[in-house]
Amino acid sequence: MDSVQHLRFDVAVVGAGPAGIAAALAASDSGKSVGLIDDNPAAGGQIWRGAHSAPQHSPARSWFDRLNKSAVQIVRGARVFHAAKGELAAESDDSAIQIIYGKLILTTGARELFLPFPGWTLPNVMGAGGLQALVKSGLDITGKRIVIAGTGPLLLAVAAYARKSGAQVIGICEQTTRPRMARFGMKMLLVPGKAAEALRFAYDLRDIPRWTDCWPVAAFGNRRVESVRISRQGQTSEIECDYLACGFHLIPNVELPRMCGCRLDNGFVDVNEFQQTSITGTYCAGEPTGIGGLELALVEGEIAGYAATNWEDRAKHLFAKRTRYQKVVRILKDAFPLRPELKNLARPDTLVCRCEDVPHEKLCEHGSWRAAKLHARCGMGPCQGRVCAPAAEFLFGWEIDSVRPPLYPVRCSSLAAIPSHPAPRN
Amino acid sequence: MSESVSVRVNGKPVTVRAGATVAVAVLASGATCRASVTGQPRSPLCGMGTCFECRVAINGEPQQRSCQVLCEVDMEIEANG
Numbered sequence: 001m002d003s004v005q006h007l008r009f010d011v012a013v014v015g016a017g018p019a020g021i022a023a024a025l026a027a028s029d030s031g032k033s034v035g036l037i038d039d040n041p042a043a044g045g046q047i048w049r050g051a052h053s054a055p056q057h058s059p060a061r062s063w064f065d066r067l068n069k070s071a072v073q074i075v076r077g078a079r080v081f082h083a084a085k086g087e088l089a090a091e092s093d094d095s096a097i098q099i100i101y102g103k104l105i106l107t108t109g110a111r112e113l114f115l116p117f118p119g120w121t122l123p124n125v126m127g128a129g130g131l132q133a134l135v136k137s138g139l140d141i142t143g144k145r146i147v148i149a150g151t152g153p154l155l156l157a158v159a160a161y162a163r164k165s166g167a168q169v170i171g172i173c174e175q176t177t178r179p180r181m182a183r184f185g186m187k188m189l190l191v192p193g194k195a196a197e198a199l200r201f202a203y204d205l206r207d208i209p210r211w212t213d214c215w216p217v218a219a220f221g222n223r224r225v226e227s228v229r230i231s232r233q234g235q236t237s238e239i240e241c242d243y244l245a246c247g248f249h250l251i252p253n254v255e256l257p258r259m260c261g262c263r264l265d266n267g268f269v270d271v272n273e274f275q276q277t278s279i280t281g282t283y284c285a286g287e288p289t290g291i292g293g294l295e296l297a298l299v300e301g302e303i304a305g306y307a308a309t310n311w312e313d314r315a316k317h318l319f320a321k322r323t324r325y326q327k328v329v330r331i332l333k334d335a336f337p338l339r340p341e342l343k344n345l346a347r348p349d350t351l352v353c354r355c356e357d358v359p360h361e362k363l364c365e366h367g368s369w370r371a372a373k374l375h376a377r378c379g380m381g382p383c384q385g386r387v388c389a390p391a392a393e394f395l396f397g398w399e400i401d402s403v404r405p406p407l408y409p410v411r412c413s414s415l416a417a418i419p420s421h422p423a424p425r426n
Numbered sequence: 427m428s429e430s431v432s433v434r435v436n437g438k439p440v441t442v443r444a445g446a447t448v449a450v451a452v453l454a455s456g457a458t459c460r461a462s463v464t465g466q467p468r469s470p471l472c473g474m475g476t477c478f479e480c481r482v483a484i485n486g487e488p489q490q491r492s493c494q495v496l497c498e499v500d501m502e503i504e505a506n507g
Contacts, residue, residue, distance in 0.1 A: 039475050041447075041496050046474055050445075077494070093495075111476050123458045123469035123507065133473030137493065138446025139453055223458065223467050354471070354479060357464040381463075382478040382489075387471070409489075 003095040004417040007075065009035035011308050012088060012101035014080050014256060017045020018294055019286025019301035020107035021063050024072045026305025026314070027105070035099065036067075037075040037090060043067065045109055046129060047294055050136040063298075075099075081406035082418055083259045089418040091410045096417035103281050103308040106257050106269070107301060110287035112154075112247040113390050115338075116352050116360065117345035119219030119228075120246070128158040128247035135165050142166035144242040147228050149173035149216045151336045152249040153184075160204035162245075170239055172205070173214040173230050175248070176336050181212050184335035191328055193295065215342060219244055231341075249336050251390050252288040258403040274307035274315055275300055283308050291332055296325035343395050352395070353388040355381020360395075369398040382409050433501040448492035448503055449473070449480045458507025459492060467507035482506075 011027040013020045016038035024036040036043065044051050044060070051060040067074070075090070078097055082089035088104075090097040112127040119125065126134070128148055135141055146167045148155050151174060159169045174181060188194045214232040219225045227240045252268055263270045263278035269288045271277055277284050285300035299322045306315040346352065348361035356377040363372050369392060372378040378392065379385030384407070389400045406415065432441045433448070435455035442451045449470050452459055458467035459480045470480040473493050480492040483504035492503070 040494060049474075111472060111474065114471065121462070121466060121468065123467055126470060127472050130471055130473035134447075134449060134453070134470060134493070137473070138443045138450040224469075354462070354468070354477070357462050357466070382481070383476060386476045 005095050005097045006100070007035060007073075007097060008100045009033050009073070010102045011035070011105060011305070012037060012099055012103075013105040013107060013305075014038075014088070015045065015107035015109050015253075015286070016040070016043035016074065016076075017107060017109045017286065017297065018047060018063070019109070019297035019304075020045070020105070021067055022298045022301030023105045023107055023283070023285055023305035023308075025063075025066055025070055026302040026311075027103075027309045028070050028072050029306075029314075030309035030311060032102075032309050034072045035075055035101070036072050037078050037080060037088070037099065039077070039079045041077055043074055043076070046133060049133055079408045079410070080256060081408045081410050081414070083256060083405075084419070087419070089414070091408075091414040096411075096414035098418060103283070104260065105283045105285065105301075105304045105308055106260065106262070106277070106288060107284070107286045107297075107304075108253040108256050108288055110250040110252050110291060111386065113249055113251045113394070114246065114387055115248050115342055115345065115391055115394065116350050117216055117218055118347050118350050119221070119225065121351055121354055122219055122221050123224040124221075124242065125219050125225050125244045125246060128155055128245040130247070131243060131245040132158045132161050135161065140166075141243070143168065145170050145240065146243045146245060147171055147173065147216075147230075147239055147241045148245045149214075149228070149230070150247040150249070151175045151338065152247070152332065154247055154250070156201045156205060156210075158245060158247075159208055160201055163204065163208065167243075169208045170241060171209040171211060173216060173232070174210065174212050175215040175339055175342065176212060178212040180335050184331060187331045187335075188328075191331070192324055194328075215339075215345075216244065216246060217345060248338060248342070249332075250287060250291045252291065254288050255386075255403050255407050257284055257288055258401075259405065259407060273319065274312070275304035276307060281308075290326075290329040292325060292329040293332075296322065296328060299325060338394060346395065352391055353378040353381065353385075355379075355383050355388075358388075363392065363396065369393075369400050370402065372398070384408070431497045431499055433497050433499075433503055435503045435505055442497055446497050448482065448484060448490070448495045448497055448501070451497050451501075451503060452480070452482060452492055452505045455505070457505040459505050461506050469507065
């Protein structure tokens with residue numbers, strides 16, 4: 001049987017992206033013991049994946065330097081799969097981990113929304129952020145032809161990154177309309193620091209076609225993607241490519257907050273001005289409270305870290321800064337609503353659940369997510385609906401509200417190692 | 427620390443940069459990660475440990491998410507796409 005580790009922290013922070021790093025450092029200022037727990041092999045989350053070697057003086061590097069000098073204990077490669085009052089259970093490659101905490105800060109980040117269309121399961125059709133994560137993890141895309149499709153500013157960031165990594169970015173297909181995209185650009189210029197970022201993207205992407213009112217209709221290929229058919233302002237055309245990177249903006253990872261019993265509001269974790277959730281002593285920061293990007297995540301994380309260690313004054317000093325970045329949440333929401341045409345991309349035989357290979361036609365027979373799970377096995381595979389549930393929510397308007405332990409598939413020995421209290425009920 | 431790591435994917439030697447994930451080695455080898463329940467070839471979708479499409483066997487241990495594991499010298503990776 002695997003070993004069991006027992007860890008105890010005054011403050012446990014789950015998720016080592018920017019919000020989690022900022023929260024852990026702020027909490028650590030008080031001298032209390034802080035644990036920063038993350039599933040990935042290294043801290044940084046998605047945006048700072050592989051940024052440990054970022055240039056000196058870059059923001060990422062200075063946060064990592066502070067983290068490395070701090071007393072924060074980083075628990076890497078640990079998937080939290082269960083939560084009970086004052087306690088988390090996690091699993092690493094070789095042990096089960098019991099984490100007892102005084103205060104809990106949830107900084108679980110976001111993932112991409114993927115929408116099914118014919119061919120989307122072909123190898124080399126990836127998330128936009130997914131492709132970027134793989135390149136950051138060492139994938140060589142030199143000379144590869146890449147089409148980037150979906151919605152949101154992440155597409156631009158990924159295009160700029162792919163190009164810098166030597167790929168040939170053939171085009172960016174943005175589903176939103178040109179006026180909305182233009183208004184988005186104007187509004188972002190008013191957010192501190194975003195004008196410089198916008199100019200940098202404009203320069204980096206100067207000779208890459210950027211199409212609006214444009215989305216993927218189908219991907220084709222034999223064992224891997226070879227071409228994509230796109231709809232662009234009502235006309236379809238086919239483009240050859242080596243990779244199709246597709247992401248329809250971000251959705252929050254709220255599985256663990258839900259399991260902890262935190263109240264949600266419109267799919268996001270409901271927090272007060274101190275980033276405290278509906279559960280006293282449990283805080284949440286970053287994308288699970290609203291998709292607002294890096295700067296907002298950092299300041300929310302700091303507020304949560306200070307609030308969790310009873311430094312309300314320090315937290316309050318950051319409220320004004322948070323307000324400045326909170327407007328990004330609204331700007332993003334207004335600019336990139338998903339158009340209804342995207343609901344019609346899946347054909348009857350297009351798979352929606354990729355774990356259990358459940359086609360669209362099998363879901364149409366059911367009236368709810370629960371019925372689809374029970375009768376068609378949709379969302380019953382290893383990803384536990386992380387990919388297909390948000391897609392089904394968009395396609396069918398189903399409410400997705402169930403979460404139960406274990407949050408991830410785990411070894412029986414890890415399940416056996418955790419104390420047997422019941423999880424809090426929603 | 428050396429700048430590259432050599433592993434084997436389905437018995438074939440593959441060299442990737444140090445710090446690269448197993449998913450990267452599988453893609454570099456030309457293999458696909460897994461066969462779906464109806465036998466379709468699959469490879470990474472999310473790149474961040476969420477989608478479970480990149481599962482492979484690593485040193486005989488099945489069902490590992492290859493995007494979350496770093497390559498180590500002489501790792502034996504089995505990708506059954």
